[in-house]
Amino acid sequence: MNGANQSSVSEFLLLGLSRKPQQQQLLFVLFLSMYLATVLGNLLIILAISADSRLHTPMYFFLCNLSFVDGCFSSTTVPKMLANHILGIQTISFPGCLTQMYFVFMFVDMDNFLLAVMAYDRFVAVCHPLHYSTKMSHQLCALLVIGSWVTANLNVLLHTLLMAQLLFCAENIIPHFFCDITPLLKLSCSDTQLNEMMILTEGALIMITPFVCILASYISITRAVLRVPSTKGKWKAFSTCGSHLAVVSLFYGTIIAVYFNPSSSHSAEKDPAATVLYTVVTPMLNPFIYSLRNRDLKGALRKLFTSRSTVSTLIPDILIVSS
Template sequence: MRKMNLSRVCEFLLLGLSWQPQQQQPLFLLFLIMYLSTVLGNLLIILAIGTDSRLHTPMYFFLCNLSFVDVCFSSTTVPKVLVNHILGSQAISFSGCLTQMYFAYVFADMDNFLLAVMAYDRFVAICHPLHYTTKMTHQLCALLVTGSWVTANLNILLHTLLMAQLSFCADNVIPHFFCDASPLLKLSCSDTHLNQMMILTEGSLIMFIPFVCILASYIQITCAVLRVPSPRGRWKAFSTCGSHLAVVCLFYGTISAVYFNPSSSHSAGKDMAAAVIYTVVTPMLNPFIYSLRNRDLKRALWKAFPQKHIFCLIESIPILVPRK
């Protein structure tokens, strides 16, 4: 073995969003705008729900948690990209890389679980409206969210510990904007079959089970909506469900494209584009798709920010889901 391959890597170099110098400045501005929009929009949702007692219901409780997770999700990756661009640095330590990977995947798992929990909440509300308050109790809501956090952390802890056991020699350049599992495994000079097997088995179950729950919930919702006599009522329900399903397809589609395809089909450009969608774009869209055209949330925002210009800003947002 060559001597060069015996030196262990103590830091990695993140190449960022583009290797073309002329594209870096526009991408920096784009990511800065998207990140600020994500933080502002989701924090407004959390503030509105927290300050209005009428929104202290299971649906808004889960939405508040989703907004918190989305802020954390984007904050795990995007600020590092922005800081590296400003400082002209690409370095991230080995421990910092594993830490970033750990939290990025924890919040990705939480998005996964919360989407399933929200689908179940809508299933109970539409299919069992008379029993909604008795089924969706505060204790059950707290248990669902707490269980999601515990499961997400235990799952990602397993993958992080397996990654920490690998050796990285010579090559330390990651063609990505954050420490993702796929490019890290390609850089390792150890046997990565166990890591890849755990991603395809245990990791697949973590993603697949909530997806099946979402699918089962929406099958039941569709059957219930089709029994509604009013065409307008059916259309309103289907439109609302369609918005949620669009986010579900966007999230699961990009995750599957990156992590559950054969390694031979991966390319750096496609993986990075998919990662941008589920780490930056989807969290940014959450306030628009779920909330900012909701009358209850608008009323809560008006109460929290009575200034007229705040209300005008909300009114100027395009309609993405039907009004309730």
């Protein structure tokens, strides 16, 4: 028997981030701008990497996957919130809520895994530069990405199936802008002990293991960089690592604060604000922090824009000659 048949609640009510009309208007403009910047920024990264053969390397392959995941990540929550605001509708069906929750946490897991994979790639490049091409083969890169997708889907499928077995009797108000797992557990009128245990064990393992790998990678990178005689080289390496670690800290810090605290410590006002950081802000910042500071990628972006502008100027001339 599925969750829809068990539950007397057929839909949920998403309250969003604010109930005040003036704040809602401001938040709509803000989130629309951030979403457009996220999609455009990540799309440009994908196009630039795909168009420039010099960027067909493991580092940019992982970066291309990260940009794709970040674009999809924001698309699972922000468009629904914006559409609800325009249409004046705050409801979402029970199956739609589970579907949204599934994709949100699948992309969270993918971000998690890709951050670890990228850290490992940098570790090999800095600590084993002579063996980089053999260690980071095309087969290994593809295996790391495919394994990340499979693991992420299996993990989220487990939590989604457990959620589908819960009963939702009467209360259906979610003080959030998307179907988050914590507010849903609070609304259930059945025993959620198994769900909470899986979040704190299996879910924590999925999140903490890549985080530990990132820390181990950067400890080794730091040791290798400290042995570099050039002060300029050290500063450049530390600056790049600092930007990466800042996003890693933001990503993991908000997730741990929201999902791995005792239920009594959760606040309906604080949780949505915290999740905005990793569902909206981080995907928007990733193209800038990981990519736009990169000289090779900047060159690829300029080349992409130059080729587009050249084509756009040639089209009118071709039309005139053909006519």
